[in-house]
Amino acid sequence: MDPPVPELADRAAACADRLRTADEVLVASHIDADGLTSAGIAATALERAGIPYEATFAKQLDGEELERIAAASPDVVLFTDFGSGQLDAIAEYEEKGAFTPVICDHHQPAEAETAFHCNPLLEGLNGASELSGAGTSYLLARALEGDGTDNRDLAALAVVGAVGDMQASDGELAGANAAIVEEGVARGVLDTSPDLTLYGTQTRPLPKLLEYASDVAIPGISNDANGAVRFLDGLDLDPRNGGEWRCWAELADEEKRTVASALVQRAVSRGVPADRIDALIGTTYTLCREEPGTELRDASEFSTLLNATARYDRADVGLAICLGDRSDALEEARRLLRSHRHNLSEGLRWVKETGVESEANVQWFDAGDRIPETIVGIVAGMAAGSDGIDRGKPIVAFAEKNADDAKVSARGTHALVRRGLNLSVVMGTAASAVGGEGGGHDVAAGATVPKAAREEFIDQVDRIVGDQLG
Structure with missing residues (x-):
């Protein structure tokens, strides 16, 4: 059968070939719906291919998490729904022989390179609207098929991941996602209808x-x-x-x-x-x-x-x-x-009652410890459709991460993206300016920044968004 996304066929095949030679694979993935479905797709495909694996999950792939992964002495680490943005750090472990990385992700890649890297952005596809992390794992699963194996049933999980990643917010899944939907429909695991x-x-x-x-x-x-x-x-x-x-x-x-x-x-x-x-x-x-x-x-x-x-x-x-x-x-x-x-x-009730602060180009709120850092981005996205929230501006949400740092989540709309908004660049650049780090997608991104730098960070975000939107 032809690959569903020809642009990434060679990359998926290279990743699959390396996994087939592994003694054991550690699947490391993000904790949201896209990350879970990415790991589920990868784990199922590995099991069907007879490749032993274990799985681990993380809120973010920082230095501490990479050190924990390396300490397990894995042969191959399959990063799903993250890894591209952390490739500079991952490459250091690869150079030391700690493990071989295989990356199936859809976030903005760092500058370092690795031999086994499947990411739509590397081939000119949009990772925020055309292919999710789960979709990228699905391409790997298709490349792992052997005699008598048909992994097209995993298209259902890939669609769950894409929908969970808000890639259907314009009314339907498009681009490479649509090709995966077609395979799921043909396989009998998906049905689509206007509703x-x-x-x-x-x-x-x-x-x-x-x-x-x-x-x-x-x-x-x-x-x-x-x-x-x-x-x-x-x-x-x-x-x-x-x-x-x-x-x-x-x-x-x-x-x-x-x-x-x-x-x-x-x-x-x-x-x-x-x-x-x-x-x-x-x-x-x-x-x-x-x-x-x-x-x-x-x-x-x-x-x-x-x-x-x-x-x-x-x-x-x-x-x-x-x-x-x-x-x-x-x-x-x-x-x-x-x-x-x-x-x-x-x-959401707290945001509605407290309201948001509005700058020239963005709006924001700081929930402190009132909203868990793991869901503050979801709350921000929900708030964006509420009364009193300007849909013409991105919304930025802060929540307490630890005693010194704040977790930041930013959400925009695809209409703003079409005007030039790229929240991945916004979060990465603004966070770097205040001693933090950030990244993500054009329509949704996040960062970790020092609490004491909140005002400076917002100033940076407001300025960058203003430049992007003209």
């Missing part, structure tokens, strides 16, 4: 689905429990089944059209901007082999479930789900998800 893009279509009762829809705030429905119920009761359909509220996934196509049409009409009548109304409908990605009505059936809900594991130091649970555990690991993940939703809700 309501609100979170929770598989699991949330209809009133809660509408009430909690923060991405497209509709007056009289969003954040209004009674308003959502009145809206549904006023439609020409029965939103209940035996007295119980139905979920969106349980509605027939004609019923879905009735609700969607009424939502659009309400949004128009209440003055919701046209671009936000358009965002109500987009391409949804259904995992055909997962149980209907569960979090695993929809790529967006699946990714959120995974985010609720490793971000709370339970990467083992998230990886187990990616590897097929649908019993104990899934139940534990659901428990973690309930806590995760509570933390996100509390964090």
Whole structure:
């Protein structure tokens, strides 16, 4: 079969060839949904190829983490969803013979080079919108196929990773991601269709689905429990089944059209901007082999479930789900998800009540220890769609990392990226200017900076963003 992304075929093949000669592989990956699915794809492909492996996860790939990895004396380390930006440091370990690095990543590469490096940015593809970390691992999995092995079923996890990495925020996955979707559809593990893009279509009762829809705030429905119920009761359909509220996934196509049409009409009548109304409908990605009505059936809900594991130091649970555990690991993940939703809700409530500081070109807030550093970026992204937050400016969020340092997460929009925004450059340059380090993607990036340098850092960020946006 032809490779799904020809531009990266040679790089993926070189990485696969090196892994086949390894005595054992240490898979090292990031802790978000994209990182977990990246590791799950890589681990499954290694197992199918008969290559022994172990897995480890980290919040960030800093010097301490690299030292811990090297201390394990691995033959080969397969870095997934990070590694490119830390290649300068990784190269030092490679030169000392500590391990051979194989990197499958989609973040901005450092200047050093290594022989086994698969990254879309190295071939002119956009790592923020065309191919995720999980997608890059999928290309490796396809290159690892042998006689009788077909890894196209792993396209489902690759799509979960891409959706979790916000690569479908313009309504659908595009570029190399779309090629992976096509393979998943052909393999029978994915289905795509235009549908309501609100979170929770598989699991949330209809009133809660509408009430909690923060991405497209509709007056009289969003954040209004009674308003959502009145809206549904006023439609020409029965939103209940035996007295119980139905979920969106349980509605027939004609019923879905009735609700969607009424939502659009309400949004128009209440003055919701046209671009936000358009965002109500987009391409949804259904995992055909997962149980209907569960979090695993929809790529967006699946990714959120995974985010609720490793971000709370339970990467083992998230990886187990990616590897097929649908019993104990899934139940534990659901428990973690309930806590995760509570933390996100509390964090978003705090941001709304406290407000943000606005500079000429950016807006920001400092949550201190009120929002965990592992989820402050998610909260910032959620806040970007709220009242009082200017969607025309990137949002920068601070959270306490340790006694001396702050974790910084920055979020923009693809519309701003099209105007010239590159938050990876912004975070990297501004952090370096104050003695920190940063990087990421053009639309989303992060940094670690000294707490005492916060004001200087913001000044640098505001200036750089201003230069980028003209």
